[in-house]
Amino acid sequence: MRFISTFFILIVFSTTAQDINKLTEEHIQENGVQILQDFKTLLSMPNVAFDLPNINKNANHIISELEKREVETKLLRMVGTPPIVYGYYPVESATRTIAFYVHYDGQPVDKTNWTNDPWEPTYYSKAIFESGERMEFPTSFDQINEEHRIYARSAGDDKAPIITILTALDMIQSNEIKVTSNLVFFFEGQEEAGSRQLQQYLNDNRALVDEIDLWLFCDGPIHQSRRPQLVFGVRGVTGMEITTYGPNRPLHSGHYGNWAPVPGQLLSELIASMKDEEGNVIIDGFYDDVEPLSDLEKEALANIPPIDEDLKRELGINNPEGTESYNERLLRPSLTIKGLSSGNTGKLARNVVPATATAAIGMRLVKGCDPEKQKDLVEAHILKQGFHIVREDPDQETRMKYPKIAKVTRSGGYPAARTSMDIPIVQDVIARSKDVAGDDLILMPTLGGSLPLYLFTDELKKPAIILPIANHDNNQHAADENMRIGNLWYGIKLMSALMTMN
Template sequence: MKHMIAAMAGGFALLSGAFANDTEAAVAAARDWRTAHGADILSGFVDLLSLPNDANDAENIRRNADYISGLFKERGFQMELLESDEAPPLIYGLRETPGAERTIAIYVHYDGQPTEPAEWTHPPFQPRLYSRAMTEGGEEISFPLAGEAVDEDWRLYARSASDDKAPIPALLAAIDALDETGIGFTSNIKLIFDGEEEAGSDYLDDYLAAYADKFADVDLWLFCDGPTHQSGSPQLVFGVRGVTDMEVTVYGPNRGLHSGHYGNWAPGPGWRLAQLLASMKDEKGRVLIKDFYKSTAPISKAERAAIAAMPDIDDELRETFGLAETEMDNAPIAERLLLPALNLKGLKSAEVGALSRNVIPPSATASIGVRLVKGNDPEEMLNILEGHIKKMGYFITREDPDADTRARHPLIAKVTRSSGYPAMRSRMDDPRVSPLVGALRTVAGDELILNPSLGGSLPLYMFEVASTAPIVILPIANYDNNQHAADENIRIGNLFYGVDAYAAVLTMGAN
């Protein structure tokens, strides 16, 4: 069947400009297809998930790239592996639609987080099917045979089942459904599949610059990554936060001292660090550092309206996470994600528990993370943090202090900075996005949530440099997918939602 569809794909593409596509018919076709071929979709997904995909494993990453490229080539895409000696291949594909006046670029990353097999219930690259989530008492079941029914509450467990291979079988199924029924695309479709996202996408900007001509005509970037809303409802997201960080080490004596002999005399670096950190943020969660919020882009009227329309999940989240109160007197999480955040990633000063000793240690270190929002420059935000440390009386150094530096400065802080990257947020009222919203409402109806920004970070700023097209994120994975952790999973109903959603995207109307 797959090869027959591939042979028919070109002919169907020629038909697509000849008539106005009906997104509702496309979604209905996708639902019929996945109902009839659900077992086949899972079988193909298992084959893909069985390929290890750590970005640092060059041999297996190449196997993934070749395999995925072949799947889309069968479906009428012109495929290329864009190569670099320094990075995994960037998979590029193009399927043109005669008469189309819009080009949509679909981004997925095919690499996954490293795994520690001992932490998993089953080997991470040997997919297993469960009747429902393990945490809900689900039991392992056999994979269905061709033609057998598939339950949407089943869970498929494997590395990258949700982050981020899930969009690939969903998109393939949507294409198969449209091709079999002769419902043509309404846009040119480009594929950009990244093989190093979990390793930081260090070379992605190089690819975008080297092949700028391939991306110059993109009218809409669609990023297929991340989870649905915590309420369980589908969402379309218009931005992500940026990120940067620094480590701050403060000093006491040049060697560990017995706290009985020297306590109350030699300053303890743990206390110094605690006082420094306490000066940065008050008990309500407001950052006290001068100008920390100054560069933050205002929340637009459209964004405020979107926040007001979102489900109120804060009470449920507080109960889930065992929190009696959250920052700024329980301010809504959607609002808080549009402000820069100062997070304490880790602290180190001597030892605790059974390893603790009566010692004044030589140093104490804090790892500080900054989540950025639109308007914040990563370097300038670190400058602001350093300015505050200086204001608190510290002499800043980049190396451990020598004896002369110790003799001249009572308060010393070694600051190690990271580069980071800025946030990205597209306009929610951009008319180029309106057809996408309408198409997705065909699938999700009033349940579709329009979200100004995810809390997490992705280097989407690179794509703002590559073109002026709006960038939006269409997540399909269940929010409880154990992303980046052991026993990562995808709920089958979420995978099937992706099939429907991509069918809508491929056939959405004109601006």
């Protein structure tokens, strides 16, 4: 049962996809200045998940904006946790229910690395790294260029979809367009902090989500080729920290060097044993559980434009890992050394044999890989290299018993997820998205990043598609995060199209 039973009915003559696109473009031209101002207002609210007062300010603002558009709203709350903003736009005689997921929280910031204050949105003629110049926010649509950018935390990840959704609703209502799907809006405030309570929120509110037929995740950037894309899966994520041990205290390297075991050396050799010279993981069984692509997914992969040479130039990389293409590498589980620590370097370097060395290891998983099993495989490899594994720092008895000791601290994580492209409702989304993007649309089987998509595909048993709209160089999670205006307009057109799917 819904918590409100009122129905809002929009009735006009049948509206074609071409009509929707034209009406959306006209709406953007007539309201572009206000759209940017609304975006600026939303971006001005700090939104780090642990900052609950400001997170609640964001949630209440979004609730207010949804209610202005006749959306039934509810804040789903748990003590000490960012709330879920839930909205429901019911339609009489709806043929299905489509949910739009967005997260309204953002990554923490170090203001010293930003060109401008991350909570004071700024407007630029183009990207700062391309010598863009700061401008005043436009006061007429003629002053807006699609290459202009807005700089602020969460401009690209992930407040832009909120503005595109609100604007699409405005366009639909102002033109009295008939909507044939019930629309659900599910805005999370803790995604950048790990979505730790998301599963509980879903379990506690099954009555609100069980009847949803399709989840659309509005997150992420378009393809690096600058072409729009739909993404049908994400990699899972897990990892661990490994600490190796030398003497029980740092030792003078002159007195003990060449005699005392060096933990950094032990750790380096262990890490080096995990990959071959081409960067492939050689841990036994690491690739065994990878679920193969379907024929439709293989065809989609073959149609994705090659970007390796462009990426090599853009990122200053001469020799990428592996022999496959970038797109193909995303379909294999990865093992990455995220950080290394032992002793000091630079001006703080000392002539010592350090007592310990630690590596932080991240693993991205693909469909078929179980997070716990992948960590088991890494531990089995560590044992094969002659290490004794402990969970706490070793005591004297353990040190004297084993020649090589590794403390392994396992982190959490979640599995990968992938939705089949040949499901009828998924085919509808593909067709409708092509009405906006044309033949440039890329169908990407799996995104390189991770989202807890498995909660929806594996536990709720519903298809899920990712709708990226941000520019690929939006600096998400980093300083000077930004949103290209042309991508914002594309997002509005895409949301309008999907909300009015037949």
